[in-house]
Amino acid sequence: MRLSGELKIIIGAALFAFIPVCVVLGKDLSVFALLFGRLLFASLILFLIEKNKKTLFNISKKQFLILFGWSQLMLASMICYFFAIKFSSISVSSALLGTQPVVIILLAAILLKERISLLNILVTLITLIGILCITGIKDIGNQTFFIGELLAISAAFFLGFNFIIQKKYLKEFNGKQLVLYQGVFQLPFLVPFLFFSPGIMSFNAISAMLILAVVCTVLAYTLIYDGIRLVQAQKIGVLQSVEYVLPILIGITFYHETPSLMNIIGMILIIGSCVFVSLPSKKS
8 A cells, every 4th residue: 555645754753752762761871872873773774675775875965965964953853852851851852842843834934935824824733732732831941951941942943954954955865765864974973972971781772772773763764754755844743743642542552541631632633633734635
């Protein structure tokens, strides 16, 4: 079955729900070591399955510069988000990363010259309300969490920019190639940090790196990058918000948890928003 661009983004984003879990699972490692392991394993996997290895890096100088700068934006986003979780909490970091739809919709209008409809603006706002219903906002504004909050907002900004640049300048590359390029261009910048704060290697740490590599990088980003090529940029942030719904559904299905009323409202708002932006637009 051939997946639509919207469905690819939804599935890929749902896999991001495992990132906070892996950050906690790999708590014995430093953020930089965890990121290095994630990117190293992901790059090796993608290189092994790449069919056109000989021509993979046969790119122009312009393409190299765009890919290089684009890769560092994603690296900055990952570093900010991982540190945000450590400085504040999963709920606060997730809630503020959820501002990404607003960032994307603004950048789509400015850089891609997309005409932003009032309906899409309304859906974006509904999505933000849904995210806040799920994650909670009680700790936002707490002075002790200020650094974490700032890092989470920065992560949202860098991530939004990452998707817009791919949409505008990197259409000729498929999802797997883009994820591989990112890993290769990001890894050298993480090596120096490994000598200063490596952390402690353990079974949990290795497991966290492998899950991050396979599930949250190879599968998630390949699906999302392939999906981005097929949808309007202003829809990306809304579609990605489905990652906030998955942890609740996992809790209900496997741990027999009872979701709160706010969780249920948040899920309805987010799923409804994703369904709405996935509907074919009517052509006049």
